[in-house]
Amino acid sequence: MILGIFRKKSSAQVAKNRLMMTLAYERASTKIENLKELRQELIEVVKKYVKVKDIAIKSNTNQDIETLEVEIILGEGG
């Protein structure tokens, strides 16, 4: 089950004032045509709810799983 693909590490590894948004899917069976636009729209929605200072985006391919990580650094002055 894809529900189990995430595991949380200890809180010591987690920085404060960050919101992590991740998308994950199997590459072979799932094609997302406009992934960049989807990502941008998701970020715009998050911006309506929290104050965003900076954003870091990371794409990852791990065997069959494609992962898109959006790290949102919260705070004033974005």
Add this chain to the structure above:
Amino acid sequence: MILGIFRKKSSAQVAKNRLMMTLAYERASTKIENLKELRQELIEVVKKYVKVKDIAIKSNTNQDIETLEVEIILGEGG
């Protein structure tokens, strides 16, 4: 770093035709006031890009980390 809090499991555990969207943040330092509305808006955005058949939502608190998992089952007939 919050970037490291996710770990991917082997593809054998991942079901096909699913898109997993996860939000994670430290509870103590990050308050999201309208989390339900944020979640709903994020889902609406995803629906614009992929065909959604069903959605399962799971909230999780693991020590200091709050996690919101949205499992999106793709396909016709949503």
